[in-house]
Amino acid sequence: NYFRASDLSEVVEHLKLFRCFLENVSRGDFPLAPAIKWKVVSQKGHSVVTFCTWERQRLLAKVAGSFSVVPLNILSADVFPRGDNVVLGIFRVCDTKGRPVTDPRDFELVGQALQRALEDERFDFLPLIEKAKRQSRSVVSGIEFPTRIAIDNKTHPTYTLIEIQAPDRIGLLYDVLSCVDRENILIPLSRINTQAGAAIDTLYGVDGSTHAKITDPNRIQLIQKHLKNAILSGGAAKSQ
Missing domain, CATH: 3.30.70.260 (ACT domain)
Incomplete structure (x- = not known):
């Protein structure tokens, strides 16, 4: 609010x-x-x-x-x-x-x-x-932890929550949001946070065509796959 x-x-x-x-x-x-x-x-x-x-x-x-x-x-x-x-x-x-x-x-x-x-x-x-x-001459922090992508339809009555945890890097948020756009997902609300080299983001999304929650299990699985590719591969990753 x-x-x-x-x-x-x-x-x-x-x-x-x-x-x-x-x-x-x-x-x-x-x-x-x-x-x-x-x-x-x-x-x-x-x-x-x-x-x-x-x-x-x-x-x-x-x-x-x-x-x-x-x-x-x-x-x-x-x-x-x-x-x-x-x-x-x-x-x-x-x-x-x-x-x-x-x-x-x-x-x-x-x-x-x-x-x-x-x-x-x-x-x-x-x-x-x-x-x-x-x-960039930035020093890599060396923090290593697995990338986590969770898609939640239970927490919010209107939006599908896309929760992402990943090591931070230059261009990470741009790659994530560009991937979401390719998946035809609208993001009316978001919570972006970076702590000690870790990106912890929550995107509140709806389907770009129906403006409803994203509930199809196969589509959810593809979104998670494409987001993981975008996070790990950077700008080179594109949805197939």
């Missing part, structure tokens, strides 16, 4: 961001450009990135891809859709050494990548993410 997660000062800042976005839309200069605000939280070792834009297909994947091209690690994410097709997203990110993001060039790179992806449906993040992986 948005109001449980936000204090009064944050609500005020978010309203200002909504106003900025809608003013940009009304001027017509860049109607698809998101409004983005960065806040460095040094004492907690991360930066908070808040964005406001139109709700659309593959939005979460495009946001995740935009962070990956720097590259930045996504520590947590909350996305709140509104009734007027506008979305508020709050991402907590750090660099590959676990430090807050402070370089304005990184801010600009994320904003440019996201705007290009929103304006061009064919925009391909994979070459940029692969380049970021090659250039």
